[in-house]
Amino acid sequence: MxxxxxxxxxxxxxxxxxxxxxxxxxxxxxxxxxxxxxxxxxxxxxxxxxxxxxxxxxxxxxxxxxxxxxxxxxxxxxxxxxxxxxxxxxxxxxxxxxxxxxxxxxxxxxxxxxxxxxxxxxxxxxxxxxIGQQRRGALDGEVADLPVEFGGLTGSSRIARSQINDLISVLVEDYARGNPVTAAVLKPLLRHELPHIASPNAAFDAQVKRVRYRSIDASGAPITLSGLLVYPVPSAGGPPVDYNGRPVVIGQRGAESNESDAPSSGRNAMVLIGLGAAGKGHIYFTPDLIGKGDTAASPQAFLIAADTAAHTVDMLSAVNEYFMQVHRAQPGKDLRMIGPSQGAFSAMASIPHLARQTTIRLVSTGDGPFEIRRTLDSSLRAAAGEPRDEYSDKADLSRIPDYLGRTLAALRDYQHLSYDPKTVFGADGQVLPAFLADYRAGKLSGLTPHLLLNSLASGSQRYDLPLAEFRMFHNSKDSLIPARNTEDMIARLKTEGQRVASVERGDCREDSLLVKTLLEFSHSKSLPHTICLPFQIDDFIGRLPSS
Known part of the structure; x- marks a missing residue:
């Protein structure tokens, strides 16, 4: 026709x-x-x-x-x-x-x-x-076995129950990077302070796969995206697994460059959450999102709510199609999500779309950039010489060029913001004083609505999720994304008209020996932004019911 x-x-x-x-x-x-x-x-x-x-x-x-x-x-x-x-x-x-x-x-x-x-x-x-003839979320090619190459896990796409129950060793090896002294110091600390990762009580082996599926590009046209799939399989001598009604877990990755290891590479830390979830009987997946994996040559939809949500809900459709085609089974509607940093934003952006198809039970976020407009506005004004406020009081202003560059590029590619990097950044990569002066003077007000469209903590979106628990972690000393973001998101979920089961601030254990040790061993600028992550993952795995 x-x-x-x-x-x-x-x-x-x-x-x-x-x-x-x-x-x-x-x-x-x-x-x-x-x-x-x-x-x-x-x-x-x-x-x-x-x-x-x-x-x-x-x-x-x-x-x-x-x-x-x-x-x-x-x-x-x-x-x-x-x-x-x-x-x-x-x-x-x-x-x-x-x-x-x-x-x-x-x-x-x-x-x-x-x-x-x-x-x-x-x-x-x-x-x-x-309109053509394709459906969103359709599988594109074989769902292939994916060998895991992370920590001490090397070369196998099937991870034994015994290895899942020793994930703490995998985490230690990743942190220590081959340093036996660091490993010797960290292992007892991690076992003590991360009890659910140390003993996840896995009842199943895990099968790791790579999924390719159809979703949208910046124009809304079909494109093939990729992602990670991990699901339970029988352990040695164990009974077969019935996938009908199995609960689903979605992991959302943090901010990463196009060139870094995507979740679907088997070398990304998101696979650890998948192993813990699959060992307890859950079907787990993480979308690479556009700009990673199969689409590494494409611009990322960095903190773009609508596109992130579309890529996530389309992968859910692809995962359901895989289990129907291969296992003649329909996964269950119960859904839990976890995401650090950009992944926290991705989780919250996806909720309205996922809520139409699933029953959301748990959402775990870590150091999420939920109030993009106020965060960027405060940092730019501080860099221009204005007094700092609660959105920039702990900000490392030397990180503005990277964060601003990613944000403006995504707004250009996905929301038609008129943006020329030469008017913002100098040859040295630093933000031009003229740009800061113009911003402070209100001459760049056209940027504001683009930022607002992705500021999840301040919009009018209604959340009708009567069974959903929210656990929202944020380091109070985060120098990249101020903790006020999470405070505002919590307040938003508690306002009149929202319906959720509970909203709580997660415990980042900022005064724990583990945190002090990690800070001593690492001088990374990113550590204050990511140091909550092990506690967030441990809390999440501990809250997953065995099924």
């Missing part, structure tokens, strides 16, 4: 799309395309010619007043409205006036293959695209 020719509304809307989806010049926002609304980004974009038959459709916008952009809909080639469901919707008060907002919708039924569709905002076209 050939694609339908463009309709009249398709042709007439192309001129609108030039400004609506392409961004503005300099610091200016795109032109207004609907009464009181300015489109920052919409996906699928007009460049998509063979999109998914079950697309995730997202609109990012600014408006003069709250609710002004609620009339966002999917239409067919006759301009008839296609029934959709709102997956996620949030608005933020812009300190410069008005609001920023993001809304994700999905069609209630599969769209017609090889057909043109459009997106309308307040009755005006903001995108037109064509």
């Amino acid at each position: 050939r694609p339908s020719p463009p309709s009249l509304f398709t042709v007439l809307s192309l001129s609108v799309l030039v400004t609506a989806c392409g961004g503005g010049k300099g610091d200016k926002s795109p032109d207004i395309v609907a009464p009181a609304c300015t489109v920052l980004r919409v996906t699928p974009e007009a460049s998509v010619t063979a999109g998914f038959i079950d697309p995730s459709v997202t609109l990012d916008y600014t408006a003069a007043t709250a609710g002004a952009c609620d009339d966002f809909k999917l239409v067919d080639k006759t301009q008839a409205t296609v029934p959709t469901t709102v997956v996620a919707s949030s608005e933020w008060a812009n300190p410069n006036g008005g609001v920023a907002g993001s809304r994700t919708i999905e069609p209630r039924q599969t769209l017609q293959p090889d057909t043109a569709y459009g997106l309308q905002l307040n009755g005006k076209a903001v995108s037109v695209f064509s």
Whole structure:
């Protein structure tokens, strides 16, 4: 069946799309395309010619007043409205006036293959695209065995129960890096202070696999992503494993360069959480996310909420498809998530999407950047000479170039922020004084709505998760992501209108002998930001029920 020719509304809307989806010049926002609304980004974009038959459709916008952009809909080639469901919707008060907002919708039924569709905002076209024949989350090729190469685990894709019950030795070897003195000091400390990692009570062996699946790129077009899958298999002499109804655990990785080992490499520390979860009977996976693994040549959606959520929920679909195809089984709906740093952000960004398909039981976050706008704003103002506040009082301002560069690049590639690195950074990689002066003077206010769209602690998104426990860890001395981020996220989850089972601050054991020892052995700038991680993982494994 050939694609339908463009309709009249398709042709007439192309001129609108030039400004609506392409961004503005300099610091200016795109032109207004609907009464009181300015489109920052919409996906699928007009460049998509063979999109998914079950697309995730997202609109990012600014408006003069709250609710002004609620009339966002999917239409067919006759301009008839296609029934959709709102997956996620949030608005933020812009300190410069008005609001920023993001809304994700999905069609209630599969769209017609090889057909043109459009997106309308307040009755005006903001995108037109064509549907192909692919589904989101479909497996792409074989789910292959993945040899683990981490710590003392080398060369096998099947990890024995006895090895899982000695994960503390694997962790020691990773920390010690071959130094026997360091290993001798750390091992008794880790055994004492991380009892659940030291004795996870694994009842199963674990099978480690690499998954390739279909998800979206920056435009909303199909792309193949990769990820890690770890699941329980019978130990020697043990009974077979029934995967029907098995609970699921999602691990979300922290911030990493495109070139570093992805979770799907088998050399990333996220595999340890997977082994602990699989040993206790859970199906575990970690998406590489775009820019890692199979897509290492692509820009990362660093702290971009909508894309991170899409990549995660699509991998859940792929994992379910694998168990149905290979094991004729349907994993259960119970879901638990854990993520440090960027992974904490990824976990929270994914919740509205995952909650439609699962029952979220536990969310563990560590040192999460939940309030991106205020964190970056405070650090930039401090670097420009203003007094520090609670968002920058412990900040290591020498780390601004790396964090700012990652953030601006992602906003350019995924939210159409007009960004030229030469106007921000000098030849030495440092932030230009002129940029800081302009920011302090309010001349770069066009950046603010882009940051707000990914500031999870301050939006209006409602969390209706009556069975979900939140355990939120954050080192009070974190010099990269201030602990105020987690304090604000906890406060957000406790506000009126939110419904969760519990929200607690996790114990990072900052005065423990283990923390003092790690600080003594390492002089890494990143350590204050990551030192909660072993306690977070230990707490999480201890809270996983054996099944």
